[in-house]
Amino acid sequence: MKYWRVPLDADAVDVTRGIVHILEDRCKGCGYCIEFCPREVLEFSRTFNAKGYHPPRVRNDDCLNCHYCELICPEFAIFSSASSPSSPGLTTGATE
Amino acid sequence: MTRTPNAAVTPTVHPLEDLVRMDRIPHIWCPGCGIGSVFTACLTAIKQTGIPYEHFAMVSGIGCSGRGAGYINIDSFHTTHGRAIPFATGIKMANPKLNVIVFSGDGDLFAIGGNHFIHAARRNMDITVVCVNNLTYGMTGGQVAATTPHKARSSTTTAGNPETPFNLPLLAYAAGATYIARWSMFHARDLADAIAAALRRRGFSFIEALSPCPVNYGRRNRETALDTLRHYQEKAIIKNGAHPAELDISGARGLILGKFLDIEKPTHDEVYKRMYRPEEV
Amino acid sequence: MTSRVHTGEHFINGDTACAEGAIAAGCTFFGGYPITPATEVAEHISVRLPEVGGTFIQMEDEIAAMTSVLGGAWTGAKSMTATSGPGFSLMMETIGLAVVTETPCVVVNVQRAGPSTGLPTQGAQADMMQARWGSHGDYEIIAVAPASPQEMFDLTITAFNLSEAYRTPVFIMADEIVGHMSERVVIPEAAKIRTVSRPKPTGRKDRFRLYRPGPNGVAPMPAIGDGYRIHVTGLTHDEKGYPVMSVETQKEMIERITGKIRNNINDIVMTESYRLSDAEIAVVSYGVSARTSFTAVDEARKRGIRAGMLRLVTVWPFPEKQIRALAQKVKGIITVEINMGQISREVERCAAGRVPTIGVGHHGGAIIPPEDVIDAMGREDMR
Numbered sequence: 038m039k040y041w042r043v044p045l046d047a048d049a050v051d052v053t054r055g056i057v058h059i060l061e062d063r064c065k066g067c068g069y070c071i072e073f074c075p076r077e078v079l080e081f082s083r084t085f086n087a088k089g090y091h092p093p094r095v096r097n098d099d100c101l102n103c104h105y106c107e108l109i110c111p112e113f114a115i116f117s118s119a120s121s122p123s124s125p126g127l128t129t130g131a132t133e
Numbered sequence: 134m135t136r137t138p139n140a141a142v143t144p145t146v147h148p149l150e151d152l153v154r155m156d157r158i159p160h161i162w163c164p165g166c167g168i169g170s171v172f173t174a175c176l177t178a179i180k181q182t183g184i185p186y187e188h189f190a191m192v193s194g195i196g197c198s199g200r201g202a203g204y205i206n207i208d209s210f211h212t213t214h215g216r217a218i219p220f221a222t223g224i225k226m227a228n229p230k231l232n233v234i235v236f237s238g239d240g241d242l243f244a245i246g247g248n249h250f251i252h253a254a255r256r257n258m259d260i261t262v263v264c265v266n267n268l269t270y271g272m273t274g275g276q277v278a279a280t281t282p283h284k285a286r287s288s289t290t291t292a293g294n295p296e297t298p299f300n301l302p303l304l305a306y307a308a309g310a311t312y313i314a315r316w317s318m319f320h321a322r323d324l325a326d327a328i329a330a331a332l333r334r335r336g337f338s339f340i341e342a343l344s345p346c347p348v349n350y351g352r353r354n355r356e357t358a359l360d361t362l363r364h365y366q367e368k369a370i371i372k373n374g375a376h377p378a379e380l381d382i383s384g385a386r387g388l389i390l391g392k393f394l395d396i397e398k399p400t401h402d403e404v405y406k407r408m409y410r411p412e413e414v
Numbered sequence: 415m416t417s418r419v420h421t422g423e424h425f426i427n428g429d430t431a432c433a434e435g436a437i438a439a440g441c442t443f444f445g446g447y448p449i450t451p452a453t454e455v456a457e458h459i460s461v462r463l464p465e466v467g468g469t470f471i472q473m474e475d476e477i478a479a480m481t482s483v484l485g486g487a488w489t490g491a492k493s494m495t496a497t498s499g500p501g502f503s504l505m506m507e508t509i510g511l512a513v514v515t516e517t518p519c520v521v522v523n524v525q526r527a528g529p530s531t532g533l534p535t536q537g538a539q540a541d542m543m544q545a546r547w548g549s550h551g552d553y554e555i556i557a558v559a560p561a562s563p564q565e566m567f568d569l570t571i572t573a574f575n576l577s578e579a580y581r582t583p584v585f586i587m588a589d590e591i592v593g594h595m596s597e598r599v600v601i602p603e604a605a606k607i608r609t610v611s612r613p614k615p616t617g618r619k620d621r622f623r624l625y626r627p628g629p630n631g632v633a634p635m636p637a638i639g640d641g642y643r644i645h646v647t648g649l650t651h652d653e654k655g656y657p658v659m660s661v662e663t664q665k666e667m668i669e670r671i672t673g674k675i676r677n678n679i680n681d682i683v684m685t686e687s688y689r690l691s692d693a694e695i696a697v698v699s700y701g702v703s704a705r706t707s708f709t710a711v712d713e714a715r716k717r718g719i720r721a722g723m724l725r726l727v728t729v730w731p732f733p734e735k736q737i738r739a740l741a742q743k744v745k746g747i748i749t750v751e752i753n754m755g756q757i758s759r760e761v762e763r764c765a766a767g768r769v770p771t772i773g774v775g776h777h778g779g780a781i782i783p784p785e786d787v788i789d790a791m792g793r794e795d796m797r
Binding site: 154156157186187188190192202203206207208209210211212213216219220221222223224225226227228230231248249252401405409410413 | 477482483486508638639645646
């Protein structure tokens with residue numbers, strides 16, 4: 038995580054980390070999750086889903102489990118869940 | 134929260150699926166339509182309250198937003214155009230224990246349904262009204278609505294809207310609503326929290342949820358769905374407690390969001406019981 | 415708490431008797447709006463409902479009143495409203511919603527002379543076809559016509575029972591005369607009053623189908639909060655209640671909602687025969703005009719005319735079988751009603767040219783004098 042100033046208790050605080058789950062075939066390609074993820078975790082994939090849209094894919098392991106993508110998505114096509122603290126940054130583009 | 138919760142169990146199912154009629158998904162809303170986001174915020178709010186789902190009922194009218202009742206997995210009613218609020222009134226007065234949500238659009242609630250809105254607000258009927266305001270009549274192809282901005286294009290005002298729109302929070306305020314908030318679907322967390330607060334409180338709660346209509350409003354007015362959301366992100370000014378008279382959405386004032394009113398006042402079912410069935414109190 | 419049923423003999427007007435009938439039937443919700451000459455139903459029931467633990471609300475217009483009645487009905491309450499012509503017209507869209515969602519409810523129309531504002535304080539029976547066809551689309555309806563304050567009490571209970579048994583709106587097509595006249599009304603003991611409630615679902619909630627009909631064509635109806643997670647819509651819907659935009663679903667739905675009434679018509683239709691066994695001329699009438707007709711029949715008999723009457727207690731579904739049978743027996747049929755010819759058309763249709771059928775009626779605003787009916791019996795084309 039990038040800090041412009043390292044907090045004194047940086048190693049005491051456990052920052053939430055998340056895994057992004059993408060239900061590719063529900064996506065209609067609106068781009069909201071990609072555009073507004075605060076950690077820029079997502080980008081358009083090059084593959085097509087069953088509807089012909091490009092669903093998002095995970096491009097980094099910076100997800101903080103803020104659930105914004107889950108809340109903004111109009112299609113119930115994406116959600117995040119907490120990832121284990123012992124394996125920070127373990128984000129996968131799990132698909133169903 | 135600064136501790137990561139126990140991640141031993143990784144969910145594989147979208148957390149809202151128990152509240153959605155999954156046998157009717159995909160829904161009819163267009164790609165980029167904000168109704169799905171407002172709907173998601175509403176479902177999130179229902180879960181947040183912790184109130185058992187059996188205590189809720191959702192009533193909607195006709196229109197794209199009106200389809201919301203068809204997708205929620207609780208007792209739900211898709212009624213006639215403009216009449217969701219009196220239907221909800223009937224439910225609430227016949228069974229005051231129920232938590233009644235009205236989920237409908239700006240045209241349905243404020244044009245044909247306008248009279249019902251003001252009277253339910255006046256009575257402080259204990260219902261929560263979530264109005265998806267996409268500035269148009271989306272379902273029928275993008276006709277001008279009571280909320281369409283002045284000079285905006287619509288299918289029945291091809292040279293621009295000659296009218297000026299309602300200031301919905303002011304209308305709600307003047308009619309007697311006791312909880313008034315306006316958010317956009319971009320402000321998803323605030324919107325969900327506002328709906329949850331409304332569900333938990335007693336009284337007539339009104340939440341205006343601004344939303345893009347990319348196909349029937351956006352295309353005519355040269356706005357993509359993302360343009361609209363960027364507009365919400367950049368132009369929104371959050372001013373909790375602002376006076377509703379200052380809340381018209383215009384170039385001059387900008388887009389003011391927030392919680393504008395939250396007061397306690399006896400609800401209609403409480404007053405009716407106290408005055409007419411005092412032996413039950 | 416005041417008793418639900420005011421057993422005893424009363425001298426009250428039809429509107430008041432109707433409200434008492436509703437209370438006796440178990441009504442617990444009334445969503446109303448004032449309109450002459452039905453206002454007294456709302457006024458009286460606004461006092462009585464809280465006495466029996468029910469709720470009254472005066473809504474902002476008739477559309478809201480009717481819609482609130484549907485909302486109330488889905489909580490499990492027996493719900494009702496009362497209006498007259500102009501309000502009846504406003505309620506029509508919502509009545510269509512009630513029909514297609516199979517919502518039990520009772521609507522009283524205390525008819526007055528129309529069209530439009532008309533003669534608010536003077537009776538007519540000119541909304542009879544509107545009762546049948548007022549909302550758009552194909553559907554069946556049940557409508558009863560009380561002929562006295564006593565029947566305003568009795569038939570309101572019957573209307574609730576029919577609406578609950580068949581999950582349909584039922585109209586009480588009264589008129590200003592019967593609504594505003596005061597007469598002796600006998601209210602029996604509560605134990606002697608038979609009330610019917612809608613069929614309730616049993617079995618697994620996850621297997622429940624909101625519109626899967628039972629053996630008599632009527633589907634059981636849960637209430638909000640019972641845990642069935644129902645979806646109710648005015649869009650054409652399947653057995654689950656989900657909207658399905660197909661011709662097949664439209665067919666199933668229309669056949670279900672019309673079938674449950676058409677196939678049970680013998681249990682629904684009520685008529686009264688008076689001096690018909692040897693009659694040569696039959697008078698067909700309903701509501702306040704039946705009173706005119708009873709007098710006309712008796713007077714005609716004194717003058718040597720073999721007259722008899724078939725009183726329609728149920729006007730819709732129309733007693734087709736009874737009229738067809740009548741047309742085989744008598745030499746002529748006269749329909750008496752305060753309008754320019756509405757139910758007379760149904761009589762003519764069912765008589766199918768077998769016997770002459772004429773209508774005695776007028777523009778509305780006053781009772782039809784019995785002499786007009788007797789004159790009609792003497793007409794050339796009735797011989």
